[in-house]
Amino acid sequence: MKPLIRRHVPSRSEPPKVAPDGFYSSVADRSGVTDLRYLPDADDVTEFDATVTETADDYVILDGTHFYPGGGGQPADRGTLVWDGGEATIVDVRKNHGDVRHYVAAVEDPLPDPGTTVTGRIDAERRGRLTRLHTAQHVLSRVALDEFEAATVGNGLTLDGGWIEFDGATIDVSTLERLTNAVIERDPEVHKAERPRSAVEAAVPDGRAQIDAIPAHVDPMRVVEIDDFDVCPCGGTHVDRLGEVGTVRITDRSRADGVERIEFDVA
Secondary structure: OOOOOOOOOOOOOOOOEEOOOOOOOOOOOOOOOOEEOOOOOOOOEEEEEEEEEEEOOOEEEEOEEOOOOOEOOEOOOOEEEEEOOEEEEEEEEEEEOOEEEEEEOOOOOOOOOOOOEEEEEEOHHHHHHHHHHHHHHHHHHHHHHHHHOOEEEEEEEEOOEEEEEEEOOOOOHHHHHHHHHHHHHOOOEEEEEEEOHHHHHHHOOOOOOOHHHOOOOOOOEEEEEEOOOEEEEOOOOOOOEHHHHOOEEEEEEEEEOOEEEEEEEEO
């Protein structure tokens, strides 16, 4: 089993976590494929160096990145790329087959040529808030499944908060909020690692994740495991301990066509 590396997502008052010199020197050349360096458990790094592999009018592709390209309901990161003689604001990040495109705001100076070393700086405050919301969603979904047999069928995040859609039950939101915060107050560790697909399928209970929707070639899977409370395949960013999430508040609820929707925030 691959050992887990414990790290801390910086708070708003802390400097960004910087990848150490030489950290990527042993990474094999994967021409045409962007290495997702935040996986499986380096999602606390918000500043890093990389090499440009392709430049277009409105985006840059790197050999490796810590920018999260969006997915699983979590929006993509924002930030900047800096190189000798230039800087660009990253306004969106998206996967395109094996590459990750870092879309830039309009710039007067040319974007860096392939082979140029750049420094990526992720908006740490934005990343931290989305990270806390995403982990809170995992806890809410597991409590709803355990207590109300409510399967999560949809979820999403914005900087204003998150939402989850449940199928199969009516949820007592006050109980859901209370039990969710009780789990968070215990402050269990959050493990992020790759596991064989067969092991993930055996560990994840029905209704917790739509594993059948994940392409069969995805093996191993990156999973987020909250001690003995929850395990779920997920490629998003998460805290290292639940206490970092803060207090979860359910801010709204609605129901339509048998689907219960709750909205939530963290503070």
